[in-house]
Amino acid sequence: MQRERTVRLQYGSRVEAVYVLGTHLWTDVYSAAPAEAHTFSLKHSERVRVEVVRDGQAEEVATNGKQRWLLSPSTTLRVTMSQASTEASSDKVTVNYYEEEGSMPIDQAGLFLTAIEISLDVDADRDGVVEKNNPRKASWTWGPEGQGAILLVNCDRDTPWLPKEDLSDNKVYSKEGTSGPCARGGGQGGAMQTLVFSPGLGQGGGRSAPQPPGRTSCTAILSPAPLTPALPGGGGDLTSALLPPDPFFGQRYVHILGRQKLYHVVKYTGGSAELLFFVEGLRFPDEGFPGLVSIHVSLLEYMAEEIPLTPIFTDTVVFRIAPWIMTPNILPPLSVFVCCMKDNYLFLKEVKNLVEKTNCELKVCFQYVNRGDRWIQDEVEFGYIEAPHKGFPVVLDSPRDGYLKDYPMKQLLGPDFGYVTREPLYEPVTSLDSFGNLEVSPPVTVNGKTYPLGRILIGSSFPLSGGRRMTKVVRDFLQAQQVQAPVELYSDWLTVGHVDEFMTFVPIPGTKQFRMLMASTSACYKLFREKQREGHGEAIMFKGLGGMSSKRITINKILSSESLVQENQYFQRCLDWNRDILKKELGLTEKDIIDLPALFKMDERRQARAYFPNMVNMIVLDKDLGIPKPFGPQVEDVCCLETHVRSLLEPLGLCCTFVDDISAYHKFLGEVHCGTNVRRKPFTFKWWHMVP
């Protein structure tokens, strides 16, 4: 809001001006004076406050001042009012000019004021309700004491018969035959933020409001902009505003700002009415767009025909577009997703049993949708967006695009279920772009800095060069959300190359704590050596499995393979590199980490694939863990790997279910986690309360 405005007087004339409550008018009593004048005195009506400002010193002027002041270039008047006018030009300031010795004024200059109240209002204090003229509405700050409005990207689809997200078209439909909230999700229940433009009169609300005087009728222009300090304008692709349904327009929302519509003219008619708009975000924060947008209203004054309108006032509101937020394993599950395949009937049944133990629902993606693609973990990542007035889940669609590629848009996107994707234009998509390679930690504190929404974890080839890496557009998108600062791990040593192949997080039931579980080949060797020493060297792995068991793999055989030992020493170094990064970047200590036995085998490209089902690749549903059944060495008819893992996890209150994924997932280089996906409850913590 431009709070100071200069108005020029002219001796011998009456100047009419619109005064906006909350601003100061400055007038140049000196340059408006007749040439022969040397002093001036002032009269003004009661509702006007006039100060004479000389060299920065202000002195208030009585209503009917007898006092004379010397004219000087550094003497100006400051005019303020605290109430709206009841009639146009009903408030006045009169300047009388005098010659050096004269007692009668030689001339006069008059300022006739119409005080109005005008503001652009939003929910800047984040309580879900639009308040009046919040003084901090034009800036945006983080933290529990932060202020500034929040916008949601309108990325859900309220009209089931349309193929895309709401924001992707310019048409806005209402639900037919109802007068309720329209299909675009405006109003109380919708994705859109309310914006109120009040060109009315403060206390004069009920009365018939003054028309601005003929020479100063006004036009208001609304325009959106990305927020770069003092560089407004041009934000049409970032946000849009809509007028609510009007019977006259056939119950449709009217699109007034956004895309090509860079401004909207509102005829200022006076009156006390408020104009209601709904505002939606069109783009998520991303590289080059930090997420702040602003909407301005400018009041323009009419002088005369043939003379362009002049701006006399602007008001600004700032919004931050809510980031997309990922949900770590410690949050309660809402839905578990799994694909129904020709070959995974038993797996599906085991997952169903597991889900039935928890408080969530199973969502099966059928064959006509998945078309043979079982890797539902890799195709999508579930997250959410939230504002004080509204929140809903949003699925991030991977650029991987297997046969499941239409699933998120066709099956997930819907009313109050949003969709977003990032696809590279030129870069090739690799296996590291699958979202098994995109995880998020629980809330952590690192050297005193808190990450109340955790940190995103992605796998990469760093610190080596030239390997596979998640595509830049997705990395940039994740980074730009700001609230879950990403950490890049080293996953390119794996054939598939996903972070979920070597780490996961489990809650400790009944506490706010968690443990990080990491695959560990050294833990596996340690266990196998123990078992060997206890006399179980001939214990057989992969028992009961068709093809694999025929080889009769025993603990002794595994421990005696020099090449397997060396390879797994190398894999352990890769694991330890990540372990060290995770300890540093998540502020973890040894006691926060549990090593789960794992073995890897080197493939022809010298990358690692799991030797037996990789237990860390589990599904976590509150205290219930669905762990890939490892088919480890049978010691007294029990798999010693299962026994060991139970001994590590069950004392924490966790419940281990070992799920046989060997034929339907493991042999295709994935496990339980790769073949499932979970939508979880949002954090109760509000993202705007953090300081990134």
Added chain:
Amino acid sequence: MQRERTVRLQYGSRVEAVYVLGTHLWTDVYSAAPAEAHTFSLKHSERVRVEVVRDGQAEEVATNGKQRWLLSPSTTLRVTMSQASTEASSDKVTVNYYEEEGSMPIDQAGLFLTAIEISLDVDADRDGVVEKNNPRKASWTWGPEGQGAILLVNCDRDTPWLPKEDLSDNKVYSKEGTSGPCARGGGQGGAMQTLVFSPGLGQGGGRSAPQPPGRTSCTAILSPAPLTPALPGGGGDLTSALLPPDPFFGQRYVHILGRQKLYHVVKYTGGSAELLFFVEGLRFPDEGFPGLVSIHVSLLEYMAEEIPLTPIFTDTVVFRIAPWIMTPNILPPLSVFVCCMKDNYLFLKEVKNLVEKTNCELKVCFQYVNRGDRWIQDEVEFGYIEAPHKGFPVVLDSPRDGYLKDYPMKQLLGPDFGYVTREPLYEPVTSLDSFGNLEVSPPVTVNGKTYPLGRILIGSSFPLSGGRRMTKVVRDFLQAQQVQAPVELYSDWLTVGHVDEFMTFVPIPGTKQFRMLMASTSACYKLFREKQREGHGEAIMFKGLGGMSSKRITINKILSSESLVQENQYFQRCLDWNRDILKKELGLTEKDIIDLPALFKMDERRQARAYFPNMVNMIVLDKDLGIPKPFGPQVEDVCCLETHVRSLLEPLGLCCTFVDDISAYHKFLGEVHCGTNVRRKPFTFKWWHMVP
């Protein structure tokens, strides 16, 4: 720098490891134990410090400890060394494992250490000298106490026979036949920042250094990256590094990083040598690139044939690319630029006289170069870049591209004279893209926030919509430099639409203060009315001029034109809108502003052009002002406008020279400022000392 590293022991084996001074090695004494072991004891050589860490509590171990510790998953060893090893594997830690009641060890695990000192070093403390392993080299902070290295964009041209900036090609030439600093400007005198990679041994410098043991020979990889926290990699288009000339390569710098060269492998041979690199910036900060880049070195360890190298250490240095900085009128002039035209001989002579009074040189752009384009103010903006080790002027070339378009690249770019430009891909270029519309204020303080390098000022159509606006790529570039936060003014009400048509800044000689001069139609009317009252109503304007004077324009005529009065009231409102913004955004008060009389006339598109030469469009050379001669009403044979302006400016110590620009500039809608340009001394204030 990753300071913590896990190394796995193995009972019955000797594990060799490279230890980097300044890091901690963690070893898992528990998982390395034989199955039957219950306790352990430790021996280590003198130069090694070993701590047993149990549940976060560390306890130091004596060299030849008799003490026994219980084996437990939460018990680890932390190993540190403070000196480099003198021989490979010369330092040891031995773990003895015991059975529950045994007094003799049942097995051992050995850790053989080679301690080396390795670092990537830059001038992170900004004193112009590279220091050793600055602990704050991996981050970048602003302010007088700030740390972090600074890079220059190598945008000058050290090889006169090449057509473009140095950075635009991959070839690097030295001056032929000399062994001095090479043409790319490396070394002490050049644009490039020095980077030292020390794979040597701290104190062991002079001695023959140990080769790393056979199984742990190392490879170092250097790679550049844009700095986004914990997301390194992929910065090849932002920065490049070069090896200094080597006689073997024919005195050429060898380009090792940048563009397509994303990493460079240095064979680690031990030894005490330092490797010297020179680093240059390739891109200025811009939208989506905040200006921070990093270079990493990763140390990779060799295990065995067929096993990939594993990363064991990374070190990182961060650079900020120096912003392009504009120079306000208060800085001393170095060169004045003006075009030589067919019709501006007298103007040129007057400018030459003016320049001779000051301490700077005149640079005339001749007709074969300017090809009839006289608007040298509009084609370029002079600025500079600076780092602790070097600085030089850089010209920003406007996307305007009149006939002067080749001038900056062909005539200005050269050794220690840089060049940068931004051209829109799709947006049309308008008159607002000329750099008469790009100015910068002197240093200001606004509500307690200081702008020690001033603020950039550009003209726009805001707050109106749909008008002309400076192209986004230039606005984004200016914004991204961060150190002179731009302010957008409203200049679209003018036919030409440049901010230099209504404002400029003058120094107050001998002080650090300045005044803002603003065109004012109300000041002009006030002056004319005074003169009328004094009996000079018939004073003639444009006296002595051919075509114009024939109309016999007097003060009375001007004051009696109703339409001119009304138009200029409107123009004053446009001026006042800017005046109010400038007061707010630069923290100015009335006494900082001087109103210079001006009149405008409305054209057929209802935009403003100067009615008489627009005095605010002046050239400022220290105390000497070259002001467009206004040809105002002659009062007692003197132009009353000149007299008035002298009375405003000369008391401040300024010296007014009125330059006749009417036939060569004014009639083509420009004045003195539009037809000249000034390169000024850089600020003595260092930009990295500010906090943007």
